[in-house]
Amino acid sequence: MDQKAEIATKITEMFREHLNINVPAHDTDLIGMGLLDSLALVDLILKIEEEMGIAVNMEELEIEDFRTVDTIATYLMTLKSAAA
């Protein structure tokens, strides 16, 4: 499994375990489907920071980065490589 797919799987797990939300697929439109509202978004970001050790700057966040599990994974990859 490549690193991005690994992160995507981990995000899907966070949705299920932490937010009690089943995400059907990695390309599901989380915002369009109403799965991700402001409350869930904040919880998710806190969880990502805690479990993956990545700092997410809320000021610079673009909502399109959180459109699908795939886009979140891509976004986190860029954050990781920027920090490295």
Place this chain on the structure above:
Amino acid sequence: MLLHDLVTRQAEQRAARTAIVHAGNTLTFGDLETQSDRLAHLLAEQGCVKGDRVCLFLPKRPRAVVGMLGTLKAGGAYVPIDLASPAQRVERILRVCEPKFALVTKEGAKLFQDSCAAAGITPRAIVLEDDDQGLDGALTFADVLAAPTTRPDPGLSDGDLAHVLFTSGSTGVPKGVMITHKNVVSYVEWAADYLGTQPGDRASGHPPLHFDLSTYDIYGNLGWGAELHMIGPELSLIAAKLAKYIREQELDQWFSVPSILTYMAKFDVVKSNDFPAMKRLMWCGEVLPTPTLIYFMKRLPHVTFTNLYGPTEATIASSYYTVPSCPEDERSDIPIGKACAGEELLVLDESQKPTPVGEIGHLYIRGVGLSPGYWQDEEKTAAAFQPNPNLEGDRIYRTGDLARMGEDGNVIFLGREDSQIKSRGYRIELGEIETALSALDYLKESAVVGVPTGGFEGTAICCGYAPAEGREITPPEIREALVGALPKYMLPARWKEFDALPKNANGKIDRRKIRELFAGESS
């Protein structure tokens, strides 16, 4: 005065001026007027007469206002549908309100098809897009633009229905609150006068269109020549983005439910002396936590802060309180204040006599805002809208809120007498969620409680459940089953599994105990 006449009056004076701004698009007063005149003509030509229901499957876009005004001009009463609601819930609304027409855009087309099929009804659809979005035989916006601008005369008077707004019902069937032209006109006339609304003002339009607060945004601003800046739900997801929007659009008035303000405060996105154009910040729908108010008042000393209070049944808001100075104590209560013109707040005891000043009682409202009642539900109407014991021929509405009258005549809100909660501004009957849970055969029992969080979400919806014998079930599975029955904002955020739910001495589910168990654990 009819509701749409307020906007026509402005269109006659300033046709070329901007009426609505949304995501970089603008609509002028002139275009709003002619497009809605054409839509009204088309609706009438298709058989719309006074009192016909027109369901709106429309997202928050300038064209939604064309749809509303067109409906009113044709004599219809519109029913805004929450596009985030599942088809099963919309189906119940359609069954009850029996629409003859539906206005639809691409975002609402699938929900329209699914809910109509489930309800077994076929309202005439007008798609407010260039094509029919796959709805065979539907009229389109091209048909609207081809219709003459001559307005029909449906013979309306101000006591006729303008819209029906559906809210959560405790038995799972949404209640339709009937609102007349006069109900809305009375409120927005008071608001424009009190707030000093003027042509060219730049006001926010934050609440969704199925919330009655958006009725104020639309008519209270457009009716006085102000610009309405419609804010879609996506912009609210990131507090910093929303603050940037307010700053860049130079909004001079902000109006929303409290949760979005607390969200901005939590992420500290408001700078000192931020939003220099802003003159007034208002909230309604639930209690604004005092720490949030202090946060905003300290940073925005140039802004006037006004708390508005009132249920949909009494139209938009019934009382107001402009905060005189920044509270010093984070624990102090912000009053819901005094009645708006033409309305009265009454704090009454069990026998409907006024309670002494300072003592808790049931909050009733009387006056010009009172809805005629719930759509086709005489029983619920009679229970909530009661004869005024002190004034023959008058009615009072029992809000279900508890309150006390302060010595200065300002009313203080003290909570609910039933299991209705407010979560992120949404009014939710916990019974509606329990009804949906009880349909799941793999649960032996379940209960839903509201737990105050102190956070921006206000009250968290928490579900305690016990699986049926021999069944294993996880919260994500239950949640997914509920998605088909309830809108997302009603889905429980926290879960707890029990072998059997705690019971009180009478053998009834002990909700207090369950609430304590949830409150005792950190979220």
